[in-house]
Amino acid sequence: xxxxxxxxxxxxxxxxxxxxxxxxxxxxxxxxxxxxxxxxxxxxxxxxxxxxxxxxxxxxxxxxxxxxxxxxxxxxxxxxxxxxxxxxxxxxxxxxxxxxxxxxxxxxxxxxxxxxxxxxxxxxxxxxxxxxxxxxxxxx
Amino acid sequence: xxxxxxxxxxxxxxxxxxxxxxxxxxxxxxxxxxxxxxxxxxxxxxxxxxxxxxxxxxxxxxxxxxxxxxxxxxxxxxxxxxxxxxxxxxxxxxxxxxxxxxxxxxxxxxxxxxxxxxxxxxxxxxxxxxxxxxxxxxxxxxxxxxxxxxxxxxxxxxxxxxxxxxxxxxxxxxxxxxxxxxxxxxxxxxxxxxxxxxxxxxxxxxxxxxxxxxxxxxxxxxxxxxxxxxxxxxxxxxxxxxxxxxxxxxxxxxxxxxxxxxxxxxxxxxxxxxxxxxxxxxxxxxxxxxxxxxxxxxxxxxxxxxxxxxxxxxxxxxxxxxxxxxxxxxxxxxxxxxxxxxxxxxxxxxxxxxxxxxxxxxxxxxxxxxxxxxxxxxxxxxxxxxxxxxxxxxxxxxxxxxxxxxxxxxxxxxxxxxxxxxxxxxxxxxxxxxxxxxxxxxxxxxxxxxxxxxxxxxxxxxxxxxxxxxxxxxxxxxxxxxxxxxxxxxxxxxxxxxxxxxxxxxxxxxxxxxxxxxxxxxxxxxxxxxxxxxxxxxxxxxxxxxxxxxxxxxxxxxxxxxxxxxxxxxxxxxxxxxxxxxxxxxxxxxxxxxxxxxxxxxxxxxxxxxxxxxxxxxxxxxxxxxxxxxxxxxxxxxxxxxxxxxxxxxxxxxxxxxxxxxxxxxxxxxxxxxxxxxxxxxxxx
Numbered sequence: 124x125x126x127x128x129x130x131x132x133x134x135x136x137x138x139x140x141x142x143x144x145x146x147x148x149x150x151x152x153x154x155x156x157x158x159x160x161x162x163x164x165x166x167x168x169x170x171x172x173x174x175x176x177x178x179x180x181x182x183x184x185x186x187x188x189x190x191x192x193x194x195x196x197x198x199x200x201x202x203x204x205x206x207x208x209x210x211x212x213x214x215x216x217x218x219x220x221x222x223x224x225x226x227x228x229x230x231x232x233x234x235x236x237x238x239x240x241x242x243x244x245x246x247x248x249x250x251x252x253x254x255x256x257x258x259x260x261x262x263x
Numbered sequence: 264x265x266x267x268x269x270x271x272x273x274x275x276x277x278x279x280x281x282x283x284x285x286x287x288x289x290x291x292x293x294x295x296x297x298x299x300x301x302x303x304x305x306x307x308x309x310x311x312x313x314x315x316x317x318x319x320x321x322x323x324x325x326x327x328x329x330x331x332x333x334x335x336x337x338x339x340x341x342x343x344x345x346x347x348x349x350x351x352x353x354x355x356x357x358x359x360x361x362x363x364x365x366x367x368x369x370x371x372x373x374x375x376x377x378x379x380x381x382x383x384x385x386x387x388x389x390x391x392x393x394x395x396x397x398x399x400x401x402x403x404x405x406x407x408x409x410x411x412x413x414x415x416x417x418x419x420x421x422x423x424x425x426x427x428x429x430x431x432x433x434x435x436x437x438x439x440x441x442x443x444x445x446x447x448x449x450x451x452x453x454x455x456x457x458x459x460x461x462x463x464x465x466x467x468x469x470x471x472x473x474x475x476x477x478x479x480x481x482x483x484x485x486x487x488x489x490x491x492x493x494x495x496x497x498x499x500x501x502x503x504x505x506x507x508x509x510x511x512x513x514x515x516x517x518x519x520x521x522x523x524x525x526x527x528x529x530x531x532x533x534x535x536x537x538x539x540x541x542x543x544x545x546x547x548x549x550x551x552x553x554x555x556x557x558x559x560x561x562x563x564x565x566x567x568x569x570x571x572x573x574x575x576x577x578x579x580x581x582x583x584x585x586x587x588x589x590x591x592x593x594x595x596x597x598x599x600x601x602x603x604x605x606x607x608x609x610x611x612x613x614x615x616x617x618x619x620x621x622x623x624x625x626x627x628x629x630x631x632x633x634x635x636x637x638x639x640x641x642x643x644x645x646x647x648x649x650x651x652x653x654x655x656x657x658x659x660x661x662x663x664x665x666x667x668x669x670x671x672x673x674x675x676x677x678x679x680x681x682x683x684x685x686x687x688x689x690x691x692x693x694x695x696x697x698x699x700x701x702x703x704x705x706x707x708x709x710x711x712x713x714x715x716x717x718x719x720x721x722x723x724x725x726x727x728x729x730x731x732x733x734x735x736x737x738x739x740x741x742x743x744x745x746x747x748x749x750x751x752x753x754x755x756x757x758x759x760x761x762x763x764x765x766x767x768x769x770x771x772x773x774x775x776x777x778x779x780x781x782x783x784x785x786x787x788x789x790x791x792x793x794x795x796x797x798x799x800x801x802x803x804x805x806x807x808x809x810x811x812x813x814x815x816x817x818x819x820x821x822x823x824x825x826x827x828x829x830x831x832x833x834x835x836x837x838x839x840x841x842x843x844x845x846x847x848x849x850x851x852x853x854x855x856x857x858x859x860x861x862x863x864x865x866x867x868x869x870x871x872x873x874x875x876x877x878x879x880x881x882x883x884x885x886x887x888x889x890x891x892x893x894x895x896x897x898x899x900x901x902x903x904x905x906x907x908x909x910x911x912x913x914x915x916x917x918x919x920x921x922x923x924x925x926x927x928x929x930x931x932x933x934x935x936x937x938x939x940x941x942x943x944x945x946x947x948x
Contacts, residue, residue: 130604130612134619141623141660145630148655149648156645178647192874192888193788217786218872218890221843221852 154178154232159203159210166235178232179241184210185225192219197246204228211235215243222248265327268318269409272359275311276399278304283392290385290458301388302373308395309366316363319356319408323349329415332356332408338421340819344432345422351435352422354556354569355408360436361552362398365443369395372447372472380468386454394446397579405571406556421819424846424853430490434483438510441480442548445513447472449545452538456590461534461597466524471917473541477521478913480514485906496854498784498867498894500902503653505560508632509551512625516544519621522614529676530611531601535591536618538598542587547625549580560636606678613671620664627656662714665773668766669695669722672729690728695721715777719770726763733760753915761916765909772905778864778898786871788890799864799895806830807839807868812887814880820846823879825870825889829859841870841891860900867894 156178157165166172181201188199195217202210213231223229223246233243282304289297319332323346328334336352337345351357369391376384402408448469455465487507488500501507520540526533554560557573591598604611631648638646673687699717707713730749738748753760781800789795794808808828815822824842828835839857846853857868869892878884 127603130607130615133607133612134615137616137619138623141620141627141656144656144659145627148627148652149631149634151655152649152651154647154649156647178645192872192890195786195788195872195890218788218892221854 156180158205159201160206160208162235163209163211170237173235173237176232176234176244178230179235180204180228180230181210183223183225183227183229187212188225190219199225201229201231201241211239211241213241213243213246215246217246220246220248224248265318265322265325265330265409268315268322269407271311271314271318272399272403272407272409275308275315275362276396276403278311279308279392279396279399282308283389283396286385286389286392290389298385298388301392302384304392305366305369305373305388305395308392309363309370312359312363312366316350316359319350319359320347322409323347326419328417328419329411330408331410331412334412334416334419336419336422338419341419341422341427345427348431349422351439352426352431354572355402355406355410357435357439358398358402358406358556359408361439361443362395362402364436364439365391365395365398365446368444368447368472372450382458382460383451383454383465383468386457387450390450390453391446394450401572401575405569405575424820424844424851425494428490428494430486430494434486434490437479437486438483441476441478441483442513442552444472444476444479445517445541445545445548447476448541452541453590456538456594459594459597461538461594463524463528466527466537470524473517473521473524474913474917477514477517478910478917480510480517481913482906482910484510484514485903485909489903492899493856493858496856496869498782498856498869498892498896499779500899503631503650505632506551506555508628508653509547509554512629513544513547513551515621515625515628516540516547519618520544523618526611526614532604532611533615534600535595535598538591539587540618542583542591546580546583546587549576549583553577553580554632560632608674608679608684610671610674610676610679613667613674617664617667617671620660620667624657624660627660628653631656658711661773661776662711662718665715665718665722665770668769669718669725672763672766673725687725687728691721691724694724709777709780712777712780715773719774722766722770726767729763730760757918758916761912761914761918764912764915766912768905768908768910768912770905771908772902775898775901775903775905778896778901781897783895784892785894786890786892788872788874788888790886790888795891795893797893797895799866800897801863803831803864804833805866805893805895806833807891807893809889809891810838812873812879812889816880820844821880823870823873823876825873825891827857827868827891829866839866839868841868843870843873843876845876862900863898865894865896865899867896868892869894 154176157180159179159181162172162177162179179201182204184200184202188197190197197215197217197219198212200210200212202208213233215231215233220229227248230247231241231243232245232247233241235241282301285297285304286301289295289299289301322330322333323337324343326333326337326339328337332353332355333349336349336356345352349356351360369388372387372391373384376387380387448465451465451469455461484507487510491502492500495502517540520537523533523537523540527537553573553576557569557576559573604615606612631652634648635646638644669691670688673691675683695717698720699713702713702716707716730752733752734745734749737743737752738745741748741751743751783797783799785795785797787795789809791809791811794806796807797805799805806829808830810826810828812823812825815824822842822844824840827839827841829837829839837859839859840855841857842855844853844855845851854869854871856870859866859868870889871892872890873879874888875884876887879887
């Protein structure tokens with residue numbers, strides 16, 4: 124029995140290693156998803172949010188898109204889709220994302236600086252439902 | 264004509280319900296005629312599903328857009344090729360396809376076991392029909408491929424351009440074959456639990472099915488990686504996408520099972536563990552199907568959300584979990600080990616370590632995949648868990664597994680002596696340290712990559728030693744030359760040596776993964792005539808010169824193709840093209856990448872952006888500024904080579920002589936390990 128206990132301890136140790144990796148891994152790679160309104164409200168309540176990587180789903184404000192094809196600097200404003208009020212500028216360095224357009228819904232990942240500028244590392248365009256939704260589509 | 268397909272589905276549903284009842288009752292009251300009726304129901308269901316699937320394909324080929332499904336995944340322009348694959352292009356069809364493959368495998372089991380395994384067959388047939396019944400219920404209740412639109416559109420919506428790739432014919436079917444084939448060992452396990460016949464027979468008799476399922480699942484996953492690599496245009500092959508993760512979960516438990524059954528066969532241990540593993544593997548296959556079909560989690564594969572399907576699947580999964588747990592609890596007395604673990608330094612312990620690591624990886628991936636859903640459900644806060652989490656957890660686990668991969672095959676059963684370890688590990692450890700030192704000297708400082716190569720060398724050295732020792736011994740005893748001795752040795756024990764070859768493939772694949780640590784990326788916006796230069800980690804200098812941009816307008820899409828001249832170390836080696844396609848109808852843009860493959864590294868070219876594309880189309884923009892991303896992906900070809908080696912190894916193991924008659928007497932006649940001759944590798948048949 125003594126021996127078996129030793130093996131249980133070995134198993135527990137291994138489980139502990141995996142558990143440790145999971146806990147630390149989660150801490151470092153969790154990304155919160157906010158709407159622009161939520162993000163701004165959070166960052167006012169708790170300034171440490173400015174350090175955090177977040178994902179934000181918003182709408183590209185028409186007339187604000189500026190893109191330099193030579194330097195690949197992209198700037199545009201996003202606005203809260205639901206309220207249509209909270210908005211902030213986004214800066215991104217890279218080629219214009221496919222199907223990126225004014226008025227489109229996008230998800231930007233990055234962080235909101237304390238100056239109120241969102242430094243994006245990725246900009247994804249939402250292309251609605253890519254599959255199915257056939258019926259509405261065909262009947263429309 | 265195609266209406267017959269829907270009728271066939273309904274009949275199949277009734278037949279499977281009836282057959283399931285017959286098989287279970289027949290098994291309970293010991294009536295062979297009822298059992299036979301159950302088994303024949305399986306054949307009938309297969310026939311009906313062939314009719315139904317044929318009707319779906321016929322509807323695609325006949326452009327019958329009054330069917331919602333056909334209208335959603337096809338149009339008149341679609342090539343015949345993709346009309347046939349329409350069977351599994353979308354949710355409803357793919358469920359029929361799933362059921363079809365399961366019915367095919369189930370029929371093979373019935374035909375295979377007309378004489379054998381009669382004591383298992385009643386509940387095996389009943390279980391298989393139960394699973395078929397479930398899928399048929401889902402299909403007719405929530406996902407009918409023959410659902411009609413209330414009008415007939417002139418044309419369909421067409422197939423998602425990213426699915427219009429030849430991998431479409433290969434990747435999904437292979438993966439489904441893997442998922443469905445795991446139902447066979449599951450059914451035998453349930454039958455063994457119900458009938459109480461819990462010796463190793465249910466395992467040995469399904470060994471080839473398990474391996475076959477593993478073979479398909481492994482290849483399905485690798486094919487998916489190849490597809491993602493050429494199609495998604497991100498320069499990677501694995502994204503920790505929820506659906507990718509879901510396919511790996513049953514692979515991990517299935518792989519654990521393939522190893523742990525050896526302990527039960529040799530030492531009569533881990534009986535309950537093995538039952539749990541195969542039940543879990545099947546549950547995870549169903550879970551993977553559920554995750555994809557329900558569309559609950561966003562993914563590159565995402566199908567539309569279908570909550571009806573989600574609830575039916577959740578109900579079925581809960582039922583299966585309760586059933587499995589109940590059966591195992593009921594039979595817990597018969598699942599006791601015959602032996603106990605004796606030492607940490609033994610093959611049993613190495614196998615158990617391997618199993619715990621596989622299960623640990625499985626839980627970690629499951630957690631990371633489900634966390635966003637759980638978090639949103641409980642706190643209402645959307646949180647995503649990105650690739651860093653999965654890498655962070657799985658890379659160390661992978662390295663530990665790699666270490667065990669080297670130790671496992673050479674360490675003795677029961678309790679290894681210091682002499683056993685010294686004799687078998689001295690050379691491999693030396694090789695490993697040498698490789699590590701050489702890489703260090705040549706400037707490799709990436710810890711995980713160094714460990715991967717050093718441990719990989721260790722594993723390869725142990726395997727080569729095993730082959731070498733076995734061949735030499737056989738050559739001496741049988742008086743054969745080395746080549747003949749090698750062939751005969753592998754032939755005599757295909758399962759073992761096939762397994763080693765799978766390990767070699769895995770090591771090569773792992774080294775390919777490690778290559779990711781050294782990838783190089785450059786991005787620049789340039790005009791025709793200008794160049795981008797990159798230096799690869801192998802020291803090659805690539806110079807890519809943008810030559811021109813051509814436009815190909817067509818009715819449904821416009822292609823813009825950039826052609827780029829490639830020079831390597833100053834020598835012209837060819838031209839790469841990279842495209843951007845805009846699909847009008849679907850408002851989608853897809854990229855086609857250009858890849859130059861060499862044995863050690865891929866040059867990967869992405870056309871990331873074009874300034875004023877409309878000007879290119881109407882001819883006013885003659886020198887279009889284009890943004891290119893150039894990547895050098897070192898060792899990616901090794902991943903595919905590793906996958907190929909694994910497939911070869913699995914096929915060798917699959918060929919193994921699994922009929923009890925040919926394999927020699929089963930477990931009870933085996934000698935206890937202690938009284939075995941000193942060189943067990945020569946006598947284990």
